[in-house]
Amino acid sequence: MNPIYKFELRTYRNSPVTYVFAGLFFMICAIYFFIDNIRGRSGDMTSFYNSMSIILLFMLPVFTARTISDDRKSGFEMLLITSPVSILRIILGKFWAVMNIILAMLASTVVFPLFLSLFAHLSVRTLLIRYAGLILLSASIVALGIFISSLTESQVAAAIISLIALLILFVARPIGTAIGGKPAKVIAGFSVFSRFSTMNEGVFTVGTVVYDISFIFVFLFLTIQTMELRRLHGGGK
Numbered sequence: 001m002n003p004i005y006k007f008e009l010r011t012y013r014n015s016p017v018t019y020v021f022a023g024l025f026f027m028i029c030a031i032y033f034f035i036d037n038i039r040g041r042s043g044d045m046t047s048f049y050n051s052m053s054i055i056l057l058f059m060l061p062v063f064t065a066r067t068i069s070d071d072r073k074s075g076f077e078m079l080l081i082t083s084p085v086s087i088l089r090i091i092l093g094k095f096w097a098v099m100n101i102i103l104a105m106l107a108s109t110v111v112f113p114l115f116l117s118l119f120a121h122l123s124v125r126t127l128l129i130r131y132a133g134l135i136l137l138s139a140s141i142v143a144l145g146i147f148i149s150s151l152t153e154s155q156v157a158a159a160i161i162s163l164i165a166l167l168i169l170f171v172a173r174p175i176g177t178a179i180g181g182k183p184a185k186v187i188a189g190f191s192v193f194s195r196f197s198t199m200n201e202g203v204f205t206v207g208t209v210v211y212d213i214s215f216i217f218v219f220l221f222l223t224i225q226t227m228e229l230r231r232l233h234g235g236g237k
Helices: 003-013 016-038 046-064 066-074 076-081 087-108 111-116 124-149 155-170 172-179 181-189 192-200 206-232
Strands: none
Touching: 003 087, 016 046, 016 087, 016 111, 046 066, 046 087, 046 124, 046 155, 046 192, 066 076, 066 087, 066 124, 066 155, 076 087, 076 206, 087 124, 087 206, 124 155, 124 192, 124 206, 155 172, 155 192, 172 192, 192 206
């Protein structure tokens, strides 16, 4: 198993911040579930999962900010990039460690549709598509966040820049709708959030999956190239 993955995952599991972060995520989701479905007496969870995507938008940049920037600030990055471990394994190890925690967080929210299924009929197919969409969306946000984290040693700067980038992607669809016509489809097509909205409606398309995987690949590739440049220059900033 990737030693970086094991090290990063152990670090997350031993950090109280991880549990505070996961607890806060679950609590906010519970509040939205209560407002959208319990108090609203609705069996439609479209709004709930849309709200969850917004929660991920604001929370994940904070979580991914430390992935590489903290290593740069502490000097641990120098040990990593001069070690026998390839940059590819380092980045993938960090990526999968973060995704492991996020998958656990997403899994915890399954209790909400299970509870609702006691009182309303839920489509298992739609539910699976929604969670597939959330996983792809989360992975896209993490890949972008890790790339931005590799550009600075400041966790605060990495979190802010990631958030701004994600907000731009988030408003792409409304902007495209305002413009109208073919440009609307083109602009919205670039947003991973627009893609998730389609899956949140229970519509599974190969194009959405291919785009999200390509989005993840591009930003992980850019991160690897950034780290390779620093390894070439002996860890220089």
